[in-house]
Amino acid sequence: MPDGVPKGWATFRQTLHVHHGAEDDDLWPVLRSHLTDRQDLDQVDMMVEEHRGLEAAIGAVDAALASGVGVTTAARELGEVLGRHLDHEERHVFPLLERHLSRREWRQFLLTERRRRPP
Secondary structure (H helix, E strand, O other): OOOHHHHHHHHHHHHHHHHHHHHHHHHHHHHHHHOOOHHHHHHHHHHHHHHHHHHHHHHHHHHHHHHOOOHHHHHHHHHHHHHHHHHHHHHHHHHHHHHHOOHHHHHHHHHHHHHHOOO
């Protein structure tokens, strides 16, 4: 394995973890407070569930890297899970954010997320 892979993987994993934590803890609750339609609320609930699925896929890559077995398969599966999640988020949740969050709320989320990240 190339020398930079463990460090690059750790950075990628941490970035996803922080970003999804920020959405789950700080963005989705604000969005939910504006929603009344059950289908819209279900879309937000699915985001949280998809984040859990991503954690499982990340764990599979961690395990594969630790054992040296199945790294390509685990990385490919993570890519597929992440791709489906991003597609869902862009198609169904971004429009909800655009319709319901004020500029102030969106800015507050961005500032909160920025504070969560290490410099």
